[in-house]
Amino acid sequence: xxxxxxxxxxxxxxxxxxxxxxxxxxxxxxxxxxxxxxxxxxxxxxxxxxxxxxxxxxxxxxxxxxxxxxxxxxxxxxxxxxxxxxxxxxxxxxxxxxxxxxxxxxxxxxxxxxxxxxxxxxxxxxxxxxxxxxxxxxxxxxxxxxxxxxxxxxxxxxxxxx
Numbered sequence: 001x002x003x004x005x006x007x008x009x010x011x012x013x014x015x016x017x018x019x020x021x022x023x024x025x026x027x028x029x030x031x032x033x034x035x036x037x038x039x040x041x042x043x044x045x046x047x048x049x050x051x052x053x054x055x056x057x058x059x060x061x062x063x064x065x066x067x068x069x070x071x072x073x074x075x076x077x078x079x080x081x082x083x084x085x086x087x088x089x090x091x092x093x094x095x096x097x098x099x100x101x102x103x104x105x106x107x108x109x110x111x112x113x114x115x116x117x118x119x120x121x122x123x124x125x126x127x128x129x130x131x132x133x134x135x136x137x138x139x140x141x142x143x144x145x146x147x148x149x150x151x152x153x154x155x156x157x158x159x160x161x162x
Contacts, residue, residue: 005026006024006025006026007023007024008021008022008023008024009022009023010022016037017035018035018037018038019034019035020034020035021033021035023035023040027049029046030047031044031045031047032044032047033045033058034058036060037060039058040058040061040063041058041059041060041061042057042058043055043056043057043058050071051071052068052069052071053068053069054066054067054068054069055067055069070092072109073092073096074092091108091111093110093111097111114138119131123135125137125143126138126143128146133146
């Protein structure tokens with residue numbers, strides 16, 4: 001664990017992670033569930049820092065069946081996925097709480113929208129400052145260095161507060 005930056009809270013059998021456990025990755029993603037022979041095995045849930053989660057049945061480290069739930073409660077359904085498709089372009093929050101009155105736009109699923117600092121770009125995982133060429137997450141923690149061309153290539157639909 002010391003080499004990967006991960007943390008394991010649980011039992012060991014013959015030196016291998018086994019039984020009910022919690023496994024925390026360096027990305028702050030957490031797995032809570034059953035382990036067998038050092039792998040996710042049985043029922044378990046991945047909790048992501050964004051607030052979303054993936055509840056699944058695992059076999060030898062691979063998810064064989066599961067449900068992904070976004071942080072706002074919307075569940076992904078691979079067979080009947082109609083969210084924001086060509087027939088219905090509403091955001092999930094609009095489906096749950098109704099449309100905004102005429103003249104008030106909702107530009108993202110987040111309502112109220114995230115406040116973008118003046119002169120910054122919202123990259124989807126943080127804010128890009130073109131003066132310093134640094135991307136910081138929404139809690140103002142360093143994510144990466146980047147040039148403007150890199151940001152525009154990776155995030156062509158970025159939003160900038162002007």
